[in-house]
Amino acid sequence: IDAVCTAHGLSVAEFHALRARATEAKTRAYCPYSNFRVGAALLARAGEGEGESGGRYVLGANVENASYPVTTCAERVALGTAVVEGLHSGNGRGFRAIAVSTDAEGPASPCGMCRQFIREFCELSMPILMFDKNDTFIVMTLGELLPLSFGPDNMGVKDPAKP
Amino acid sequence: IDAVCTAHGLSVAEFHALRARATEAKTRAYCPYSNFRVGAALLARAGEGEGESGGRYVLGANVENASYPVTTCAERVALGTAVVEGLHSGNGRGFRAIAVSTDAEGPASPCGMCRQFIREFCELSMPILMFDKNDTFIVMTLGELLPLSFGPDNMGVKDPAKP
Amino acid sequence: IDAVCTAHGLSVAEFHALRARATEAKTRAYCPYSNFRVGAALLARAGEGEGESGGRYVLGANVENASYPVTTCAERVALGTAVVEGLHSGNGRGFRAIAVSTDAEGPASPCGMCRQFIREFCELSMPILMFDKNDTFIVMTLGELLPLSFGPDNMGVKDPAKP
Amino acid sequence: IDAVCTAHGLSVAEFHALRARATEAKTRAYCPYSNFRVGAALLARAGEGEGESGGRYVLGANVENASYPVTTCAERVALGTAVVEGLHSGNGRGFRAIAVSTDAEGPASPCGMCRQFIREFCELSMPILMFDKNDTFIVMTLGELLPLSFGPDNMGVKDPAKP
Ligand SMILES: [Zn+2]
Ligand SMILES: [Zn+2]
Ligand SMILES: [Zn+2]
Ligand SMILES: [Zn+2]
Secondary structure, eight states, rough: OHHHHHHHHHHHHHHHHHHHHHHHTTTOOOOOTTTEEEEEEEEOOTTSSSSSSGGGEEEEBOOOOOGGGOOBOHHHHHHHHHTTTTTTSTTOEEEEEEEEEESSSOOOOOOHHHHHOOOOTTTTTEEEEOOOOOOOEEEEEEHHTTTTTGGGGGGGGTTOOOO | OOOHHHHHOOOOHHHHHHHHHHHHHHHHBHHHHHHHHEEEEEEOOOTTSSOOOOEEEEEEBBOOOOGGGGOOOHHHHHHHHHHTTTSSSTTTOOOEEEEEEESSOOOOOOOOOOOOHTTTTTTTTOEEEEEEETEEEEEEHHHSSSTTOOOGGGTTTTTTOOO | HHHHHHHHTTOOOHHHHHHHHHHHTTTTTTTTTTOOOOEEEEEEEOOSSSSSSGGGEEEEBBBSSSSSGGOHHHHHHHHHHHHHTTTTTTTTTEEEEEEEEEESSSOOOOOHHHHHHHHHTTTOOOOOOEEEETOEEEEHHHHHHTOOOOOOGTTOOTTTOOO | OOHHHHHTTOHHHHHHHHHHHHHHHHOOOOOOOOOOOOEEEEEEEOOTTTGGOOEEEEEEEEESSSSSGBBBBBBHHHHHHHHHHHTTTTTTTOEEEEEESSSSOOOOOHHHHHHHHHHSSOOTOOEEEEEEEOOOHHHHHHHHTTTTTOOOGGHHHHHHOOO
């Protein structure tokens, strides 16, 4: 854990908070179709002048639908909530990490659709922490999980995650 | 407005709050691809024992993506946030109304995907308030906007919006 | 059936072909997650100069994904295939009807997302035929299933289904 | 090109056919919202006993919608069409390659949602060929574009792409 934190610019306390909150978020899942609970916790950077304690954790959980394609995932709920709160841009803001927790044996990774959604707002170096039911974890960066990504640049739009 | 409120069980103050908050939410939109801002405000019922002031407004805005199909709409962000907060079920909770506001001339309605997402958690009698840039509005119920809907019953799952 | 055909401009033979092909399409479903098979058959209008026999039936079935929101529905597969074949526009083309068939007891309707997808290319008067496992059916027009729809007009784009 | 073909088990003729068909498919795009045309060509393996000429090319193009999230991409249209035709499984079938072509300067990659959709049916070693408007190209495997993927195994379903 120490090595992971050092590599990705997190404190050990932040690592534990991400894990605890993603696990807590899992209890909010609405998943009567899959019975596969997923929780997410997103760590937003403190804005300038907000002080170290200005960081924010935003939670998400999967919200399923009778029409499966209308379902949304934990990661996208957390990030959508955060964007509406204005945590994605301006004043030095942005995101430092996202954690995902499931009930599976072995960490499950964000689906491709969520990797793409995260890509819009987060730097490629941002760590994604994946926890299984026993708190076994894997950490990979967004850039590792979505190499050669399709992004705002491809559509002629300024990348919100770049300075 | 009085007649609309009476028909749909809202107070005039709630109507105005829904309009004001949906309009405010519009400023949170991330829409560099369409430049079409949409704001939503969802009114959650107070839980039992919470008192009249227990109602809650949850905001949403559209969050677009370089890959258009990965975009999410204002209505779904608001409702996803609310479900993660546990406002959709238990203890007499649920939703009383949703308002949507755009910059268009003439009220724009929720897309079919959002109607389906709303369907999962709201009663067919719930009003959907649609405001244009001049506060001209139309109110229709979910059942009117999504007749003969596909829902949890079709998949053998208990409908969260039914007692 | 006679009355339905008259009301919606279909011959009885076309009605039977739509039913048979939607039912056949159901066998192509990939749905290991829901086990809910859906088949669709879309009837494309003959282009000018192609003669009466120029009409085409295009099939679709639901194609699910381990990530539920990445799933696509039968109706959207059929219509996507048809658009790529150029059957949606030009030369008098367009669509005359779509049929959907499931294994349920009682006809199931297209989800809101599919209604929206169909809306882009079809006239509001186009009939949607819904068959259950016993061939019990309901027919409604697109306009009836998606009232006050959000469409190309709202985004300043020419509606492909309008002359 | 020779080296690429050797590495990925394609003949030079197949490589050229994939490029030509993806480029041709681009002309079928319906994209009045983004004006970003994408074409895809999927090469399906010949079934057993069908002979070398039994391989099939299936085309796709992006099909947009006034509601951006209801849009579907070229890759998913091609693969959805192919699954409905039964080309994904049984009798030694499956997919050997997919090519994508755009009008951009520099090859554009499939979005995360499409990578996830492809993941359901294709082996991780399958090559994805990306061509820009000048036929400059990049080839990467599915496994390289979607590392540590979320798939059927995670949901307890047999992976259709594994023997
Ligand atoms: Zn996801
Ligand atoms: Zn919507
Ligand atoms: Zn559907
Ligand atoms: Zn895509």
